[in-house]
Amino acid sequence: xxxxxxxxxxxxxxxxxxxxxxxxxxxxxxxxxxxxxxxxxxxxxxxxxxxxxxxxxxxxxxxxxxxxxxxxxxxxxxxxxxxxxxxxxxxxxxxxxxxxxxxxxxxxxxxxxxxxxxxxxxxxxxxxxxxxxxxxxxxxxxxxxxxxxxxxxxxxxxxxxxxxxxxxxxxxxxxxxxxxxxxxxxxxxxxxxxxxxxxxxxxxxxxxxxxxxxxxxxxxxxxxxxxxxxxxxxxxxxxxxxxxxxxxxxxxxxxxxxxxxx
Amino acid sequence: xxxxxxxxxxxxxxxxxxxxxxxxxxxxxxxxxxxxxxxxxxxxxxxxxxxxxxxxxxxxxxxxxxxxxxxxxxxxxxxxxxxxxxxxxxxxxxxxxxxxxxxxxxxxxxxxxxxxxxxxxxxxxxxxxxxxxxxxxxxxxxxxxxxxxxxxxxxxxxxxxxxxxxxxxxxxxxxxxxxxxxxxxxxxxxxxxxxxxxxxxxxxxxxxxxxxxxxxxxxxxxxxxxxxxxxxxxxxxxxxxxxxxxxxxxxxxxxxxxxxxxxxxxxxxxxxxxxxxxxxxxxxxxxxxxxxxxxxxxxxxxxxxxxxxxxxxxxxxxxxxxxxxxxxxxxxxxxxxxxxxxxxxxxxxxxxxxxxxxxxxxxxxxxxxxxxxxxxxxxxxxxxxxxxxxxxxxxxxxxxxxxxxxxxxxxxxxxxxxxxxxxxxxxxxxxxxxxxxxxxxxxxxxxxxxxxxxxxxxxxxxxxxxxxxxxxxxxxxxxxxxxxxxxxxxxxxxxxxxxxxxxxxxxxxxxxxxxxxxxxxxxxxxxxxxxxxxxxxxxxxxxxxxxxxxxxxxxxxxxxxxxxxxxxxxxxxxxxxxxxxxxxxxxxxxxxxxxxxxxxxxxxxxxxxxxxxxxxxxxxxxxxxxxxxxxxxxxxxx
Ligand SMILES: Cc1cc2nc3c(=O)[nH]c(=O)nc-3n(C[C@H](O)[C@H](O)[C@H](O)COP(=O)(O)OP(=O)(O)OC[C@H]3O[C@@H](n4cnc5c(N)ncnc54)[C@H](O)[C@@H]3O)c2cc1C
Ligand code: SF4
Ligand code: FES
Numbered sequence: 001x002x003x004x005x006x007x008x009x010x011x012x013x014x015x016x017x018x019x020x021x022x023x024x025x026x027x028x029x030x031x032x033x034x035x036x037x038x039x040x041x042x043x044x045x046x047x048x049x050x051x052x053x054x055x056x057x058x059x060x061x062x063x064x065x066x067x068x069x070x071x072x073x074x075x076x077x078x079x080x081x082x083x084x085x086x087x088x089x090x091x092x093x094x095x096x097x098x099x100x101x102x103x104x105x106x107x108x109x110x111x112x113x114x115x116x117x118x119x120x121x122x123x124x125x126x127x128x129x130x131x132x133x134x135x136x137x138x139x140x141x142x143x144x145x146x147x148x149x150x151x152x153x154x155x156x157x158x159x160x161x162x163x164x165x166x167x168x169x170x171x172x173x174x175x176x177x178x179x180x181x182x183x184x185x186x187x188x189x190x191x192x193x194x195x196x197x198x199x200x201x202x203x204x205x206x207x208x209x210x211x212x213x214x215x216x217x218x219x220x221x222x223x224x225x226x227x228x229x230x231x232x233x234x235x236x237x238x239x240x241x242x243x244x245x246x247x248x249x250x251x252x253x254x255x256x257x258x259x260x261x262x
Numbered sequence: 263x264x265x266x267x268x269x270x271x272x273x274x275x276x277x278x279x280x281x282x283x284x285x286x287x288x289x290x291x292x293x294x295x296x297x298x299x300x301x302x303x304x305x306x307x308x309x310x311x312x313x314x315x316x317x318x319x320x321x322x323x324x325x326x327x328x329x330x331x332x333x334x335x336x337x338x339x340x341x342x343x344x345x346x347x348x349x350x351x352x353x354x355x356x357x358x359x360x361x362x363x364x365x366x367x368x369x370x371x372x373x374x375x376x377x378x379x380x381x382x383x384x385x386x387x388x389x390x391x392x393x394x395x396x397x398x399x400x401x402x403x404x405x406x407x408x409x410x411x412x413x414x415x416x417x418x419x420x421x422x423x424x425x426x427x428x429x430x431x432x433x434x435x436x437x438x439x440x441x442x443x444x445x446x447x448x449x450x451x452x453x454x455x456x457x458x459x460x461x462x463x464x465x466x467x468x469x470x471x472x473x474x475x476x477x478x479x480x481x482x483x484x485x486x487x488x489x490x491x492x493x494x495x496x497x498x499x500x501x502x503x504x505x506x507x508x509x510x511x512x513x514x515x516x517x518x519x520x521x522x523x524x525x526x527x528x529x530x531x532x533x534x535x536x537x538x539x540x541x542x543x544x545x546x547x548x549x550x551x552x553x554x555x556x557x558x559x560x561x562x563x564x565x566x567x568x569x570x571x572x573x574x575x576x577x578x579x580x581x582x583x584x585x586x587x588x589x590x591x592x593x594x595x596x597x598x599x600x601x602x603x604x605x606x607x608x609x610x611x612x613x614x615x616x617x618x619x620x621x622x623x624x625x626x627x628x629x630x631x632x633x634x635x636x637x638x639x640x641x642x643x644x645x646x647x648x649x650x651x652x653x654x655x656x657x658x659x660x661x662x663x664x665x666x667x668x669x670x671x672x673x674x675x676x677x678x679x680x681x682x683x684x685x686x687x688x689x690x691x692x693x694x695x696x697x698x699x700x701x702x703x704x705x706x707x708x709x710x711x712x713x714x715x716x717x718x719x720x721x722x723x724x725x726x727x728x729x730x731x732x733x734x735x736x737x738x739x740x741x742x743x744x745x746x747x748x749x750x751x752x753x754x755x756x757x758x759x760x761x762x763x764x765x766x767x768x769x770x771x772x773x774x775x776x777x778x779x780x781x782x783x784x785x786x787x788x789x790x791x792x793x794x795x796x797x798x799x800x801x802x803x804x805x806x807x808x809x810x811x812x813x814x815x816x817x818x819x820x821x822x823x824x825x826x827x828x829x830x831x832x833x834x835x836x837x838x839x840x841x842x843x844x845x846x847x848x849x850x851x852x853x854x855x856x857x858x859x860x861x862x863x864x865x866x867x868x869x870x871x872x873x874x875x876x877x878x879x880x881x882x883x884x885x886x887x888x889x890x891x892x893x894x895x896x897x898x899x900x
Contacts, residue, residue, distance in 0.1 A: 001535075001536070015811070015812070032535045034540075040540055047806060052807050053814070060501040061540060062501075062541075063643065064336055065327070065334075065337065065501060066329075067327060087646045087647070112812050113811065116812060120328065120449065123330070123437070123447075131392070131435065131438040132393050132434065134388075134392060136316060136388060136435070137384070137713070142389075142396075142404055146402025149398045156427075159420070160426075163331060186395065187393045190393050190395070192393045193393050
């Protein structure tokens with residue numbers, strides 16, 4: 001195990017006030033530590049000097065809860081492919097590196113403090129249709145309706161989204177299409193989700209627009225930044241589902257701006 | 263105080279259906295008048311909140327994460343049990359019931375376990391209907407895998423992300439009810455205290471983690487679904503925010519805390535690598551389906567690369583000691599066996615605290631592709647953390663704190679001894695006895711929330727006039743003042759040490775004296791040290807920042823303050839229980855071959871501790887355990 005000496009440039013901000021980058025020296029960081037453990041060490045040192053530590057979101061530290069965020073050197077969740085910030089380890093950095101650490105930036109994700117942002121917009125999008133209307137206690141036997149392995153696997157691919165918001169932070173338009181398409185896509189694909197498909201699609205997409213997320217212009221930075229490798233094919237599917245739903249709704253609104261090339 | 267568990271009469275297999283028939287109903291018009299406060303949005307909380315709202319109750323649901331979907335249940339990997347017998351391998355409700363009672367080392371309440379086994383089948387139906395993408399076979403039917411402590415294949419799974427998928431299912435049900443207006447959701451809101459009025463739980467005090475505002479909420483009943491207390495050990499597989507605050511505060515208001523010493527150490531976790539470490543990562547038990555556990559036979563071989571150690575010089579100690587369960591021996595047994603091997607000087611990796619989990623044979627038998635399909639995400643996670651590939655060399659694993667069987671005492675209706683206070687999921691003590699079998703926590707959380715509480719809350723509520731207590735009541739005012747005072751104390755304290763440094767110290771102490779093996783002398787030492795450390799914490803903790811904004815240090819300070827008090831009860835319970843059972847292993851009580859020695863004559867009871875105002879002198883209440891269906895026997899997996 002070796003030790004790294006790092007120069008950090010960390011975003012500091014209180015809600016509703018302007019923020020700034022603070023220079024923090026971080027010597028003697030063990031390369032086995034995770035990125036968040038590096039932040040713990042830095043915070044411990046700030047506290048011992050009587051200063052306020054850097055606030056950041058985290059919980060599981062296993063790459064599954066989607067709570068950790070952080071833009072690291074301009075990339076959401078940092079440089080390693082398919083890896084959340086909490087699973088990123090310091091062995092991916094070199095001694096002497098300067099690391100820029102910022103919050104996920106998007107109009108729909110206001111800063112709460114330092115690196116902590118408010119992502120409740122994602123919850124509201126799911127409340128607008130991201131479910132199957134089924135009461136507890138009513139269903140038939142689970143094996144009464146066979147679902148092909150391929151379909152189940154594809155649904156699981158979409159369901160792997162951890163709702164972290166990296167796709168939004170990576171997008172220059174701050175579009176939430178990758179997230180929304182994964183969420184809607186899982187249920188739209190499964191037989192259980194079919195009856196409400198149109199309602200769900202229209203509801204979620206419209207809520208997304210209301211929240212102030214930008215338009216998707218098919219640049220696909222989202223896919224590159226996604227720690228769960230959610231494919232942009234889901235965006236294509238959502239655009240198709242949306243167009244069909246809007247048509248059926250009779251509005252004639254095919255909502256070109258939702259994703260362009262279908 | 264005599265404890266009445268309110269177990270329905272009649273034959274075991276009929277109790278639950280009879281109880282459902284006998285339970286009072288509340289008519290739909292009246293349901294709307296009742297407010298239920300649900301603290302927690304994990305499997306237990308989200309499923310309860312959604313279902314109660316469907317039934318017509320007004321629900322307020324709280325969690326400390328920024329979204330209900332991030333509750334710690336999200337991290338469960340391996341699977342969920344259900345007695346579906348889809349594999350036609352002889353499974354049944356009775357067998358699941360039997361396995362769970364035996365797996366719990368005969369320290370669980372039979373009637374609760376039987377109910378759990380009964381509703382397990384409904385859970386799978388429910389989740390599939392919500393769109394949970396469980397693994398399937400090519401024919402379109404649901405797939406199963408095996409877990410420890412069972413000889414049938416009854417575990418349903420969604421890759422290595424079962425908890426995530428089940429929670430997202432419950433979360434979607436919750437969203438449906440939020441959209442319908444039945445549930446009001448309070449994310450980033452931490453419960454600091456419970457409010458009791460004339461001995462009944464009638465509300466909670468919360469802190470808004472964004473604005474810092476401390477607020478009161480009144481309800482006709484309170485449900486604590488706040489998870490386990492594994493983080494008292496500091497290092498555990500639990501998420502960083504997991505805490506004992508909600509249940510501990512309830513305990514200090516009169517709720518009995520049962521069997522805190524039943525803690526589960528999971529055998530397959532990534533070993534500790536340094537003192538900066540913030541948490542330990544689980545490698546799912548499902549890996550033991552295909553992985554073989556071994557250490558070198560000879561101490562001299564420990565430093566060698568595993569590939570340099572020939573087959574004949576490897577000790578597959580689980581297969582050797584427990585031929586009929588082999589690598590799938592229950593968790594407590596597997597963990598202790600790993601500790602023994604390392605204590606014997608045959609551990610591998612840094613500090614000699616590790617054993618191998620080897621997939622070479624399975625890769626040879628099925629191909630790397632098949633193994634990647636089954637466990638790919640776990641292998642990736644292992645590589646990210648350790649920098650090593652488990653396709654090329656065996657994983658190194660070591661036991662770590664994982665789950666807590668103890669919790670607030672509840673009766674058959676999941677109500678604590680405080681009327682109105684119900685406790686669900688990992689937060690209660692109910693179904694797993696002294697050791698939980700793999701894939702049964704998810705089952706219990708969802709059983710409690712979807713199927714049990716919707717029936718069992720009514721008998722309490724019908725006795726209450728809805729909305730009779732409001733936050734104007736003086737008890738609310740007092741509780742608000744207490745919470746505000748604690749916050750002020752932390753922020754004004756002129757201490758020198760960080761919250762984490764205290765938490766680490768407490769955790770190391772508890773792990774050392776009350777971890778995988780415990781004895782009277784060690785526990786006594788811990789019991790002497792904990793109050794000192796608690797006092798030091800009070801005097802010398804430094805909490806920067808302000809109270810009226812987002813302040814993670816302040817949040818941690820409150821949680822650690824409660825762990826400091828709780829740790830004493832944990833060790834007291836462990837010292838009082840002069841036997842070994844399940845996750846509680848007392849070195850003084852073992853058979854010559856090292857197996858745990860239970861004492862059914864003196865300790866066949868649940869220990870429900872009552873707060874007296876003096877942490878060192880709680881009162882012990884006993885709920886005797888009787889076994890009608892599964893006969894008390896020495897647990898053997900040989
Ligand atoms: C890594 C890991 C893997 C696991 N794998 C499996 C598995 O494969 N199969 C299995 O059966 N079990 C597994 N378990 C166990 C299982 O996941 C948990 O026991 C179960 O999910 C607990 O659910 P819960 O609803 O009781 O609590 P949790 O999911 O922990 O939820 C607690 C909720 O309470 C809230 N809360 C807590 N304190 C407060 C407070 N003071 N104020 C406000 N809100 C609060 C939290 O915000 C959260 O919403 C695993 C556990 C871990 C750690
Ligand atoms: S799609 Fe990927 S990046 Fe976007 S929220 Fe889901 S997991 Fe995060
Ligand atoms: S902390 Fe949970 S995903 Fe990173």
